[in-house]
Amino acid sequence: MLKLRSSPPSPFGRKVKLAAAILGLKDRIEIEDANTADPSDSLRSQNPLGKIPALILENGDVLYDSAVIVEYLDFLAGGEKLFPAGEARFAVLRNQTLADGIMEAAILRVYEKRFKEPKYRDPAWDAYQAAKMARGLAYFEANVPAEPSTTADIDAGTLTLACALGYLDIRFGGDWRSGHPKLVAWLDAFEAAVPAFTGTKVPPAPVPDNDPALLQ
Amino acid sequence: MLKLRSSPPSPFGRKVKLAAAILGLKDRIEIEDANTADPSDSLRSQNPLGKIPALILENGDVLYDSAVIVEYLDFLAGGEKLFPAGEARFAVLRNQTLADGIMEAAILRVYEKRFKEPKYRDPAWDAYQAAKMARGLAYFEANVPAEPSTTADIDAGTLTLACALGYLDIRFGGDWRSGHPKLVAWLDAFEAAVPAFTGTKVPPAPVPDNDPALLQ
Numbered sequence: 326m327l328k329l330r331s332s333p334p335s336p337f338g339r340k341v342k343l344a345a346a347i348l349g350l351k352d353r354i355e356i357e358d359a360n361t362a363d364p365s366d367s368l369r370s371q372n373p374l375g376k377i378p379a380l381i382l383e384n385g386d387v388l389y390d391s392a393v394i395v396e397y398l399d400f401l402a403g404g405e406k407l408f409p410a411g412e413a414r415f416a417v418l419r420n421q422t423l424a425d426g427i428m429e430a431a432i433l434r435v436y437e438k439r440f441k442e443p444k445y446r447d448p449a450w451d452a453y454q455a456a457k458m459a460r461g462l463a464y465f466e467a468n469v470p471a472e473p474s475t476t477a478d479i480d481a482g483t484l485t486l487a488c489a490l491g492y493l494d495i496r497f498g499g500d501w502r503s504g505h506p507k508l509v510a511w512l513d514a515f516e517a518a519v520p521a522f523t524g525t526k527v528p529p530a531p532v533p534d535n536d537p538a539l540l541q
Numbered sequence: 542m543l544k545l546r547s548s549p550p551s552p553f554g555r556k557v558k559l560a561a562a563i564l565g566l567k568d569r570i571e572i573e574d575a576n577t578a579d580p581s582d583s584l585r586s587q588n589p590l591g592k593i594p595a596l597i598l599e600n601g602d603v604l605y606d607s608a609v610i611v612e613y614l615d616f617l618a619g620g621e622k623l624f625p626a627g628e629a630r631f632a633v634l635r636n637q638t639l640a641d642g643i644m645e646a647a648i649l650r651v652y653e654k655r656f657k658e659p660k661y662r663d664p665a666w667d668a669y670q671a672a673k674m675a676r677g678l679a680y681f682e683a684n685v686p687a688e689p690s691t692t693a694d695i696d697a698g699t700l701t702l703a704c705a706l707g708y709l710d711i712r713f714g715g716d717w718r719s720g721h722p723k724l725v726a727w728l729d730a731f732e733a734a735v736p737a738f739t740g741t742k743v744p745p746a747p748v749p750d751n752d753p754a755l756l757q
Binding site (some may be wrong): 418 | 590630631642672
């Protein structure tokens with residue numbers, strides 16, 4: 326068995342779970358929750374960056390980050406399922422990077438609230454990250470992907486975009502929805518095509534406020 | 542011509558420059574400096590995340606981040622130069638992610654000083670990022686790559702590791718060197734094998750202190 330270290334709200338972990346479902350590999354992966362805030366969790370010896378997801382292979386090797394794991398699962402499934410061949414591959418990778426970047430900016434904003442005492446929270450830093458998210462969402466609204474009908478229409482870029490939007494629903498109250506009607510319609514089509522998206526939903530949850538004990 | 546948006550001290554930009562040199566593509570790429578702190582720089586319309594490097598293709602498409610660009614250059618050079626085929630590919634990608642992650646943690650620490658007033662700098666956040674760097678360096682010291690003799694021995698993982706160590710020389714006074722003798726010897730061998738590493742060096746430079754005007 327492959328072992329996936331992740332946690333239910335992680336958008337990067339969700340990418341991997343959706344990829345496994347789409348690629349028919351779900352039964353080959355057991356999931357072990359990881360706590361990134363716990364120094365005694367074996368995660369930091371598995372991934373020195375202390376980040377989830379991390380995939381433990383049967384020989385003990387560890388793969389990360391989510392982009393590497395998704396490509397590895399695609400390889401196990403025979404290849405070129407979530408990544409087109411040839412030059413078309415690179416636009417998909419670029420879309421994946423952009424959607425990952427939206428998630429990373431969102432998570433940096435979440436960390437400000439989760440880990441830092443209020444006196445350390447710089448409004449200009451929050452606005453700087455929020456602007457990255459806004460420009461990324463505007464790009465995808467203006468370049469909305471074709472609505473998928475089946476999982477065969479999904480690629481690593483659109484998979485990541487769905488997880489980014491899902492994370493904004495969890496942690497930012499879905500406030501992206503009002504300004505991005507094409508993306509809202511697209512995400513509805515994505516969810517209809519990918520039942521695992523529904524199956525990996527977690528309820529919206531406020532970010533725990535100011536627990537510096539987590540930052541160790 | 543391909544156009545690379547970057548800046549001389551960027552470790553991620555350096556990765557791309559070294560890849561272009563190793564792959565014999567240097568003459569196909571012109572470099573246009575980008576200022577990530579200038580909202581009027583066209584960078585933010587090219588990459589909504591506002592990050593460098595970004596590669597502008599001849600048809601106007603834009604690729605980012607550095608991992609995507611390096612793989613694209615490898616594709617232009619015929620493929621499988623900086624990435625081995627088959628399952629071996631994934632350890633290289635994982636090593637690239639780890640070295641990228643060391644750079645990202647380092648840059649988050651630099652940003653604390655560069656962008657934030659002292660009152661917003663949280664020592665626990667700095668220590669949290671520093672610990673990621675330390676664990677990553679310890680991993681590479683314990684799993685030091687084979688010393689390369691020629692550029693044919695370089696892969697995307699070792700290329701990224703060299704840029705990470707080079708960045709620590711620029712921005713952190715090379716203090717990683719005292720605790721990591723195997724990596725020091727490895728980097729010497731890397732530099733002897735890759736003349737472009739010397740050619741892309743910038744002098745160590747202190748991080749500009751506390752200029753919140755840059756955070757816009």
